Amino acid sequence: MSELKKTPLYEIHKSLGARLVPFAGWEMPVQYSGVMDEHKAVREAAGLFDVSHMGEIEIKGSQALDFVQKITTNDASLLSTKQAQYSLICYPDGGIVDDTIVYKFSDEHYMLCVNASNAEKDYQWLCEQHDGTFDIQLKDISNQYALIALQGPKASMILGALHGTNIPSIKSFHFDFVTLSNVETIVSKTGYTGEDGFEIYIEPGKAAGLWEAIMEAGDPYGLKPAGLGARDTLRLEMKYTLYGNDIDATTSPFEANLGWVVKLDKGDFIGREALQRQKEKGIKRKLVCIEVTGKGIPRQGYEIYSEDKPVGLVTSGTMSPSLGIGVAIGYVDSEHALAGKEVNIMVRGKAIKGLIIPPPFYKK
Amino acid sequence: MNFPSELKYTKEHEWIKVDGNIVLAGITDYAQDALGDVVFLELPEVNSEFSRGETFGVVESVKAVSDLYAPLSGTVTRINETLVDEPETINEDPYENSWMIEIKLSNETELDNLMDAAAYEAYVKEIS
Numbered sequence: 001m002s003e004l005k006k007t008p009l010y011e012i013h014k015s016l017g018a019r020l021v022p023f024a025g026w027e028m029p030v031q032y033s034g035v036m037d038e039h040k041a042v043r044e045a046a047g048l049f050d051v052s053h054m055g056e057i058e059i060k061g062s063q064a065l066d067f068v069q070k071i072t073t074n075d076a077s078l079l080s081t082k083q084a085q086y087s088l089i090c091y092p093d094g095g096i097v098d099d100t101i102v103y104k105f106s107d108e109h110y111m112l113c114v115n116a117s118n119a120e121k122d123y124q125w126l127c128e129q130h131d132g133t134f135d136i137q138l139k140d141i142s143n144q145y146a147l148i149a150l151q152g153p154k155a156s157m158i159l160g161a162l163h164g165t166n167i168p169s170i171k172s173f174h175f176d177f178v179t180l181s182n183v184e185t186i187v188s189k190t191g192y193t194g195e196d197g198f199e200i201y202i203e204p205g206k207a208a209g210l211w212e213a214i215m216e217a218g219d220p221y222g223l224k225p226a227g228l229g230a231r232d233t234l235r236l237e238m239k240y241t242l243y244g245n246d247i248d249a250t251t252s253p254f255e256a257n258l259g260w261v262v263k264l265d266k267g268d269f270i271g272r273e274a275l276q277r278q279k280e281k282g283i284k285r286k287l288v289c290i291e292v293t294g295k296g297i298p299r300q301g302y303e304i305y306s307e308d309k310p311v312g313l314v315t316s317g318t319m320s321p322s323l324g325i326g327v328a329i330g331y332v333d334s335e336h337a338l339a340g341k342e343v344n345i346m347v348r349g350k351a352i353k354g355l356i357i358p359p360p361f362y363k364k
Numbered sequence: 365m366n367f368p369s370e371l372k373y374t375k376e377h378e379w380i381k382v383d384g385n386i387v388l389a390g391i392t393d394y395a396q397d398a399l400g401d402v403v404f405l406e407l408p409e410v411n412s413e414f415s416r417g418e419t420f421g422v423v424e425s426v427k428a429v430s431d432l433y434a435p436l437s438g439t440v441t442r443i444n445e446t447l448v449d450e451p452e453t454i455n456e457d458p459y460e461n462s463w464m465i466e467i468k469l470s471n472e473t474e475l476d477n478l479m480d481a482a483a484y485e486a487y488v489k490e491i492s
Contacts, residue, residue: 019400034455035426036401229400229427297404297424319403319426348406348422 007052008146008204009211016225024117026167029227038230039321042193046152046218047226049064054147055119057112057126061136068102068110072268073128073253075263081103084173084190087251087261089122090271095249098122100188103175115243121272146207150214151197154221162217181213192231194238194362217312233318237362239289239329242348245300246287246329254278254286255331286337292326294352298345304330305344305351311336314345327361333363367394368459373484378435379459385472388463389435394488396458399425405451405462407443416474436474442466
């Protein structure tokens with residue numbers, strides 16, 4: 001196995017006593033003070049995450065929009081400059097290559113932020129689709145950015161305190177160029193926690209200084225460093241899908257309830273025909289939220305039963321730190337995928353009771 | 365990290381408090397720290413029998429499921445129901461009130477295989 005990559009914040013994580021684990025080829029902090037404590041900080045105050053492992057791909061040129069439209073399912077033509085959009089990259093059969101945030105810098109300049117585990121695969125996929133046929137330049141710029149996520153109800157106040165003015169005026173799924181601690185950054189009002197917050201792109205050499213400046217500004221507000229463990233429990237409580245767990249090449253956007261980012265009438269794109277057929281024929285299974293009403297914690301791969309009949313599989317499961325109960329998301333045969341339906345989840349050979357509920361698990 | 369000197373230890377990071385042929389067993393400070401926030405504990409029925417090394421229960425943190433291995437062979441005479449209801453106690457203090465099961469030993473010679481506190485502490489240093 002090749003050596004694990006380290007983010008520019010690696011030494012900070014070590015000095016904070018983080019537990020570091022291998023993740024998607026990177027050595028990443030999974031927790032600092034503890035998953036529960038960090039999760040609670042993000043829901044009630046704020047948390048600071050190092051997500052520098054995420055990949056970034058730049059698309060520049062006169063046909064940048066045409067290319068983005070071809071390789072993603074959402075309608076990027078609706079984006080204004082400095083606006084961002086959740087989208088999917090699909091295979092011709094409708095399976096998912098990755099989920100992504102599309103950023104529009106100008107009519108001839110877009111950027112995709114992609115999952116760390118898929119970054120190389122995505123770049124290869126984009127290069128194959130380009131194949132010299134568009135007037136664009138594609139560039140993997142993952143090494144040009146560190147990425148710090150500041151998330152929580154106090155995130156706007158903390159960034160305001162650091163900057164001194166109007167950061168909170170950036171609207172949801174918009175971004176802007178902001179000077180923070182004398183460094184040019186891109187501040188994007190996006191996140192993966194269900195809370196208010198920002199994702200801040202910064203050149204790697206300046207990331208450690210910015211991290212420390214944000215931690216200092218956030219101290220009076222209860223800001224804590226938060227790891228991948230809390231990131232996962234936070235996203236799961238919102239039913240945000242995780243590539244590799246809940247979506248992959250074998251799952252369709254419609255099955256995953258991501259049909260809202262599939263714009264079949266925007267013009268041609270990779271996967272459109274297959275997805276159109278799926279939409280017409282209907283889908284066999286759906287990703288649902290299951291709240292455990294019995295005793296136990298569902299985990300990935302556990303079977304879901306309706307009475308004595310197996311009807312699905314858990315794709316992500318945990319103890320919900322906010323709710324204090326087991327929660328799962330998983331694919332269930334469409335005829336059983338109804339809110340209010342009682343199901344059983346098999347935990348080590350024992351059936352524990354659960355209830356299918358409308359998303360999300362955590363409601364403010 | 366805390367390793368009380370009156371206890372015995374296993375390489376699976378369990379502690380054992382010996383009283384004749386009756387012992388109490390739980391997981392060590394090292395184990396609770398490695399697990400992180402403990403949120404679920406599953407213990408066996410009273411009167412169930414285990415051989416040394418067999419799985420007798422499960423402890424779960426937010427992120428992970430870990431088996432619990434019988435530190436010694438014998439019959440379970442009591443389980444800590446309070447701990448099942450409040451498994452987070454294990455993170456606060458993994459010893460004393462965080463005992464998991466009481467075992468009546470079927471083979472007391474197995475006690476000779478356990479480590480004392482100094483040996484266990486050295487073992488933990490070696491693997492950390």
